[in-house]
Amino acid sequence: MDDLYRELILDRYKNPRMRGTLDPHDISYEDDNPLCGDHLRIDLRLDAEGRIHEAAFSGEGCAISQASADLLTESIVGKSLEEVRKLGKEDILEMLGIELSPVRLKCALLSLKVLKAGAYGLAEAKDLD
Amino acid sequence: MNPRSVAPAPLDWQAIREQFPILDQEVRPGVRLVYLDSAATSQKPAAVIEAMDHFYRKTNANIHRAVHHLAEEATAEYEQARKRVADFIGAEQPQEIIFTRNTTESINLVMQTWAKANLHSGDTILLTEMEHHSNIVPWQMLASERGLKLEFVPVTEQGQLDYPSLERLLEEKRPGLVALTQMSNVLGTINPVEEIARKAHQAGALVLVDGAQSVPHMAVNVRSLDADFLAFSGHKMCGPTGIGVLYAKRALLEAMPPFLGGGEMIRRVHLRGFEPNEVPHKFEAGTPAIAEAIGLRAAIDFLESVGMGAVHSHEQEIEAYALDRLSEIPGLRVYGPPAEARGGVTSFSMKSAHPHDVAQVLDRYGLAVRAGHHCAMPLHERYGLAATTRASFYLYNTREEVDRLIEALGKVNELFA
Numbered sequence: 001m002d003d004l005y006r007e008l009i010l011d012r013y014k015n016p017r018m019r020g021t022l023d024p025h026d027i028s029y030e031d032d033n034p035l036c037g038d039h040l041r042i043d044l045r046l047d048a049e050g051r052i053h054e055a056a057f058s059g060e061g062c063a064i065s066q067a068s069a070d071l072l073t074e075s076i077v078g079k080s081l082e083e084v085r086k087l088g089k090e091d092i093l094e095m096l097g098i099e100l101s102p103v104r105l106k107c108a109l110l111s112l113k114v115l116k117a118g119a120y121g122l123a124e125a126k127d128l129d
Numbered sequence: 130m131n132p133r134s135v136a137p138a139p140l141d142w143q144a145i146r147e148q149f150p151i152l153d154q155e156v157r158p159g160v161r162l163v164y165l166d167s168a169a170t171s172q173k174p175a176a177v178i179e180a181m182d183h184f185y186r187k188t189n190a191n192i193h194r195a196v197h198h199l200a201e202e203a204t205a206e207y208e209q210a211r212k213r214v215a216d217f218i219g220a221e222q223p224q225e226i227i228f229t230r231n232t233t234e235s236i237n238l239v240m241q242t243w244a245k246a247n248l249h250s251g252d253t254i255l256l257t258e259m260e261h262h263s264n265i266v267p268w269q270m271l272a273s274e275r276g277l278k279l280e281f282v283p284v285t286e287q288g289q290l291d292y293p294s295l296e297r298l299l300e301e302k303r304p305g306l307v308a309l310t311q312m313s314n315v316l317g318t319i320n321p322v323e324e325i326a327r328k329a330h331q332a333g334a335l336v337l338v339d340g341a342q343s344v345p346h347m348a349v350n351v352r353s354l355d356a357d358f359l360a361f362s363g364h365k366m367c368g369p370t371g372i373g374v375l376y377a378k379r380a381l382l383e384a385m386p387p388f389l390g391g392g393e394m395i396r397r398v399h400l401r402g403f404e405p406n407e408v409p410h411k412f413e414a415g416t417p418a419i420a421e422a423i424g425l426r427a428a429i430d431f432l433e434s435v436g437m438g439a440v441h442s443h444e445q446e447i448e449a450y451a452l453d454r455l456s457e458i459p460g461l462r463v464y465g466p467p468a469e470a471r472g473g474v475t476s477f478s479m480k481s482a483h484p485h486d487v488a489q490v491l492d493r494y495g496l497a498v499r500a501g502h503h504c505a506m507p508l509h510e511r512y513g514l515a516a517t518t519r520a521s522f523y524l525y526n527t528r529e530e531v532d533r534l535i536e537a538l539g540k541v542n543e544l545f546a
Binding site: 005010013014032034036037038039060061062063064103107 | 482483484485486489490493500501502506514515516544545
């Protein structure tokens with residue numbers, strides 16, 4: 001079982017580095033993909049300059065959605081909210097390193113949608129629907 | 130000359146399977162297709178494909194009020210298809226068969242015509258927790274528009290209707306309509322519709338049966354059931370997409386106002402108004418899916434040559450074998466009743482992996498299953514699930530295919546557990 005379930009994804013799914021909740025947090029947002037039952041919440045703590053100091057995700061769902069959330073939250077620590085704003089679909093795909101059908105793409109993009117909606121509001125995240 | 134459906138002696142399941150050209154393929158090099166998604170749509174035997182092809186090659190014309198030869202032929206074929214459907218489900222007369230696009234449209238037709246004319250603010254419609262969205266949403270739309278109340282018969286942990294609740298709801302709520310599925314597209318549960326209909330009629334309700342999953346898989350007789358309405362789809366019973374059926378008792382159809390307005394459904398049109406046509410044409414506006422009706426007729430011919438009793442028992446045998454083998458898989462739970470109380474629909478969850486991942490891995494091994502809520506979100510909510518993986522069987526599936534399913538599920542556990 002190569003391509004889709006490459007080691008990276010299975011590893012992040014079974015052994016996530018960033019799973020948890022932050023209390024207190026500066027930003028927290030959650031959303032789900034009701035068609036398949038992926039649910040994600042992302043918490044962020046910012047430093048004095050508005051850069052992401054800590055990040056965590058919680059929720060449940062398929063391997064693609066959870067691995068994507070783990071990789072994404074790990075990658076944004078130290079980034080500013082402005083840099084987060086620039087992230088797009090291509091960044092997620094590059095991060096995961098796989099090709100995805102439209103159905104599974106939604107699973108992968110849920111984490112980015114939650115992140116952007118939390119950081120900037122739903123309008124920013126609309127193109128990820 | 131019409132190609133006839135060629136069906137061998139009912140017990141030669143391999144020969145029956147070979148009638149389905151699509152099944153003979155590899156989905157990727159060296160990986161043969163195992164199609165376990167018939168609850169979503171069925172595959173089609175060559176006879177159905179050829180019947181539609183023949184129609185377009187030899188007989189195609191618009192129907193009704195036909196004078197020229199092709200139009201006469203096409204009309205005869207279309208009306209023969211109607212009669213074939215009537216006979217297939219035991220309707221008293223072909224006028225009780227309305228061709229629609231699918232089950233969903235059939236149920237919406239009842240909602241827009243019979244229900245709007247006969248149910249009033251404060252009236253109750255009784256449904257069940259295991260219904261497909263097509264037999265929930267139209268009623269929700271009507272309830273919200275007209276101030277009706279919806280009640281739902283609960284589903285037990287074993288996947289059966291809660292009969293004491295059903296009786297209590299009938300007695301206390303006095304619904305004007307009871308609408309329920311004859312076979313659940315998630316749990317496979319076969320509901321005793323004949324008995325439920327009797328109780329519903331005693332309580333003063335009419336009965337609408339969602340036959341989308343049952344009509345393709347078992348013998349259904351509308352007069353035995355005493356159903357007031359029966360809805361089903363061609364594409365789930367070896368027929369083409371784009372054709373469905375609404376059966377309704379003649380007296381009901383006579384009293385119901387028209388559904389869609391336009392050509393064919395009128396007797397006369399003036400600038401100031403129109404007179405609707407007689408039943409069933411009153412409910413068939415515009416040019417219908419003529420080739421598809423002919424395809425459906427060929428599908429019925431094919432199914433009857435096998436025999437619906439044989440279709441049902443073959444499927445139950447496969448289902449029993451599947452349930453037995455599925456119990457070998459650690460961490461796998463199947464939802465619904467035991468084999469004898471269900472058809473070949475098998476929804477399950479696995480501890481190790483999410484339904485999407487299960488379906489993805491199974492696809493790698495050539496197996497076509499479905500992951501999600503299967504248009505039954507309330508039912509999934511009842512079990513505390515967002516989604517399940519569903520394998521569904523039909524007359525062309527084999528024990529060997531069940532073995533391949535089990536093998537692939539083992540791989541899911543290897544990968545994810």
